[in-house]
Amino acid sequence: MDGSARGPRERMVYSAAQLVRERGVAATGVRDVVERASAPRGSFQHYFPGGKDQLVSEALLWSGDYAAAWAARYLRETRRPTPSGLFAHLAAQWKEEFDRRGFQRGCPVMATAGEVAGSGSAITEPLRMALSRWEEAIVAALTAMGVPARRGRRQATLMLSTLEGAILMARVYGSVRPLTTVVKDLGPLLDAEFGTDG
Amino acid sequence: MDGSARGPRERMVYSAAQLVRERGVAATGVRDVVERASAPRGSFQHYFPGGKDQLVSEALLWSGDYAAAWAARYLRETRRPTPSGLFAHLAAQWKEEFDRRGFQRGCPVMATAGEVAGSGSAITEPLRMALSRWEEAIVAALTAMGVPARRGRRQATLMLSTLEGAILMARVYGSVRPLTTVVKDLGPLLDAEFGTDG
Numbered sequence: 001m002d003g004s005a006r007g008p009r010e011r012m013v014y015s016a017a018q019l020v021r022e023r024g025v026a027a028t029g030v031r032d033v034v035e036r037a038s039a040p041r042g043s044f045q046h047y048f049p050g051g052k053d054q055l056v057s058e059a060l061l062w063s064g065d066y067a068a069a070w071a072a073r074y075l076r077e078t079r080r081p082t083p084s085g086l087f088a089h090l091a092a093q094w095k096e097e098f099d100r101r102g103f104q105r106g107c108p109v110m111a112t113a114g115e116v117a118g119s120g121s122a123i124t125e126p127l128r129m130a131l132s133r134w135e136e137a138i139v140a141a142l143t144a145m146g147v148p149a150r151r152g153r154r155q156a157t158l159m160l161s162t163l164e165g166a167i168l169m170a171r172v173y174g175s176v177r178p179l180t181t182v183v184k185d186l187g188p189l190l191d192a193e194f195g196t197d198g
Numbered sequence: 199m200d201g202s203a204r205g206p207r208e209r210m211v212y213s214a215a216q217l218v219r220e221r222g223v224a225a226t227g228v229r230d231v232v233e234r235a236s237a238p239r240g241s242f243q244h245y246f247p248g249g250k251d252q253l254v255s256e257a258l259l260w261s262g263d264y265a266a267a268w269a270a271r272y273l274r275e276t277r278r279p280t281p282s283g284l285f286a287h288l289a290a291q292w293k294e295e296f297d298r299r300g301f302q303r304g305c306p307v308m309a310t311a312g313e314v315a316g317s318g319s320a321i322t323e324p325l326r327m328a329l330s331r332w333e334e335a336i337v338a339a340l341t342a343m344g345v346p347a348r349r350g351r352r353q354a355t356l357m358l359s360t361l362e363g364a365i366l367m368a369r370v371y372g373s374v375r376p377l378t379t380v381v382k383d384l385g386p387l388l389d390a391e392f393g394t395d396g
Contacts (some may be wrong), residue, residue, distance in 0.1 A: 022316065022317070023224075023313055023314070023317065024222055024223075024224060024312050024313035025222075026221075026222060026224035026225040026313075027224040027313060102316060103315060103316040104316030104317065105316060106311065106312060106315060106316065107312075109366070109370070110308065110311075110312050110366055111312030111313065112312075113304065113308075113312075113366050113369055113370050114222050114304060114305075114308050114309030114310075114311075114312040114313070115221055115222035115224075115225060115309065115312070115313075116221070117301060117304060117366075117369035117370050118220065118300060118301040118302030118303060118304065118369055119220070119221065119302065124370075127370055128370050128371060128372075131367065131370045131371070132371075154379050154383055155383075157364075157367065157375075157376050157379045157380065158360070158379065158380055158383050158384065160363060160367060161359075161360050161361075161362075161363030161364040161366070161367055161376055161380050162356070162359050162360045162363055162380075163359075163363065164359075164362065164363035164366050164367070165358060165359030165360055165361065165362035165363035165364075165366075166355075166359040166363075168307070168308055168311050168315075168359070168362050168363075169329065169355065169358060169359055169362070171311055171315035171316055172307070172311050172315050172322075172325055172326050172329050173326060173329070173330075174326075177355075178355050178359055181352050181355045181356065182355065182356055182359050182360075185352055185353075185356050185387075186356065186387070188387075189383075189384070189386070189387040
């Protein structure tokens with residue numbers, strides 16, 4: 001998740017994603033993003049003629065693709081994949097983040113949703129796309145395991161809901177316990193369906 | 199949830215909670231709150247010498263108590279309470295909100311967490327307290343049904359996580375489908391534990 005090796009445009013998108021994860025959209029200033037990305041002053045307007053909305057939109061889509069890639073990675077790296085294993089894999093990234101860096105950064109989709117989900121903001125559509133790409137990657141992984149498409153879709157909704165909420169609770173309480181609890185307790189449900197008629 | 203009949207102080211707390219639910223903390227201006235609450239200009243400083251942090255803190259605690267009371271109400275109104283019934287009751291409030299008013303307003307705890315959960319903000323402690331009061335009310339309801347305390351605590355974490363995430367997904371997609379999916383699919387897990395050795 002380090003964007004330092006990329007060009008200024010990519011670094012600004014990456015930095016915007018990280019700032020949104022920390023403090024939400026409203027409190028993320030373009031100036032802070034440019035500074036954090038070590039981008040040349042004045043380059044922002046060049047790369048993002050659509051302004052902050054464009055920057056945040058790209059940051060959301062970048063985040064959705066990153067999360068989707070993480071979900072897809074599970075299948076490549078796992079010999080005997082299971083729905084509960086996939087869920088644990090999704091949660092593991094967050095446990096590692098919180099263990100390593102504390103609870104400062106959350107999910108950019110959640111932060112943005114809290115601020116604009118029901119509004120007419122231009123970023124509601126990229127927000128929807130980011131969440132959808134993440135969800136589709138989970139559905140695809142489940143389908144590849146042999147879970148029927150319709151059930152996979154329901155399971156993806158359940159996994160994403162539970163994971164997002166556990167991230168929220170972990171950050172508020174300053175503890176990874178909600179994550180470990182939901183991984184352990186939801187696992188049997190996910191695999192029971194998998195085993196019996198998945 | 200109508201605060202119009204109360205005094206100016208209560209109306210400002212209520213209005214702050216609603217604005218945070220719509221747009222988050224950063225974009226909620228004290229001036230907007232005073233106006234929405236139809237409170238006398240200049241009364242804000244009198245009632246909230248601690249400024250916006252105090253107002254938002256009280257709005258969060260009001261929200262946590264409101265959610266806790268809603269959870270407690272389930273037991274009073276239900277002849278044969280079950281864990282899945284409680285979860286459906288929690289979700290029903292949100293389905294009704296979205297059906298009736300659209301997806302403009304979300305959970306104030308989520309909005310605030312997205313912006314300040316990992317920061318040193320003065321509102322992180324009331325945020326934690328608000329979530330904790332809600333969770334404790336759920337634990338208490340489960341315990342009253344006969345669920346052992348430790349299991350009740352885990353179930354409350356699972357319920358709250360899943361509900362919060364489903365609210366997030368519902369708002370982003372503009373559909374109550376995530377809520378109906380998690381209520382239906384998580385129910386058997388909650389009651390299986392209840393039935394077998396709860």
